[in-house]
Amino acid sequence: MALINEIKFDSAGLVPAVAVDEKGSVLMLAYMNREAFEKTIATGKTTFYSRSRKKLWTKGEESGNVLEVLDIYLDCDGDAIVVKVKSGVPACHKGYASCFFRKYSSGGKWKIFKEKVFDPEKAYKKRGE
Amino acid sequence: MALINEIKFDSAGLVPAVAVDEKGSVLMLAYMNREAFEKTIATGKTTFYSRSRKKLWTKGEESGNVLEVLDIYLDCDGDAIVVKVKSGVPACHKGYASCFFRKYSSGGKWKIFKEKVFDPEKAYKKRGE
Numbered sequence: 001m002a003l004i005n006e007i008k009f010d011s012a013g014l015v016p017a018v019a020v021d022e023k024g025s026v027l028m029l030a031y032m033n034r035e036a037f038e039k040t041i042a043t044g045k046t047t048f049y050s051r052s053r054k055k056l057w058t059k060g061e062e063s064g065n066v067l068e069v070l071d072i073y074l075d076c077d078g079d080a081i082v083v084k085v086k087s088g089v090p091a092c093h094k095g096y097a098s099c100f101f102r103k104y105s106s107g108g109k110w111k112i113f114k115e116k117v118f119d120p121e122k123a124y125k126k127r128g129e
Numbered sequence: 130m131a132l133i134n135e136i137k138f139d140s141a142g143l144v145p146a147v148a149v150d151e152k153g154s155v156l157m158l159a160y161m162n163r164e165a166f167e168k169t170i171a172t173g174k175t176t177f178y179s180r181s182r183k184k185l186w187t188k189g190e191e192s193g194n195v196l197e198v199l200d201i202y203l204d205c206d207g208d209a210i211v212v213k214v215k216s217g218v219p220a221c222h223k224g225y226a227s228c229f230f231r232k233y234s235s236g237g238k239w240k241i242f243k244e245k246v247f248d249p250e251k252a253y254k255k256r257g258e
Binding site: 002003016018020024025026029073074075076077080082093096099100101102103108109110 | 147205237
């Protein structure tokens with residue numbers, strides 16, 4: 001597979017992958033290994049490698065919040081990926097549309113500037129993703 | 130500084146930072162260490178740590194394509210940053226507005242789908258950033 005071979009996975013076999021929606025909102029950043037990338041291509045569902053759980057992780061497999069792939073972009077150095085996904089699916093296991101729901105504030109804290117869009121207690125039976 | 134202490138830098142002291150513009154275009158992904166983050170806050174200019182050159186790197190210090198910071202976001206896990214920057218400044222050392230100028234194509238290659246917006250030969254006297 002020539003396409004995957006242009007991706008420069010790091011020494012741990014990973015590449016950072018940023019999920020953005022059609023409106024240009026950055027939803028989350030996680031990591032893919034070769035297998036996660038291949039599964040993403042094969043299924044059209046954004047799939048990462050969970051560094052904490054040490055296994056493939058198709059986003060939404062528990063919560064139902066699957067990130068359907070529209071396009072995949074590779075950067076100039078081949079060591080970062082952007083996945084454009086369909087809008088309208090909340091990505092954050094804490095109940096927000098985007099994992100980036102905290103903004104730097106010179107007042108001395110990271111300020112939450114978004115509202116929750118779902119109840120994570122209900123969406124995740126066992127644990128957060 | 131409580132704010133920086135909520136960032137989970139990895140074992141190499143780095144955190145991935147994604148630069149996006151006001152229109153939601155993802156411009157680039159690079160890494161910050163504590164010093165790069167502090168310099169970004171202090172100067173308002175997006176500053177990374179170059180892993181290859183092993184030193185701080187204020188984007189645009191050679192090319193003039195400085196990425197002026199509008200907002201900084203931290204993700205739910207504290208291990209990824211998004212920097213929103215002013216639109217209109219090309220980010221890629223290869224002459225494109227965004228480093229993500231290649232798109233996955235089932236035809237068997239990463240397809241360049243953007244036009245160059247400047248001549249990198251002229252912008253960089255010695256080397257790419």
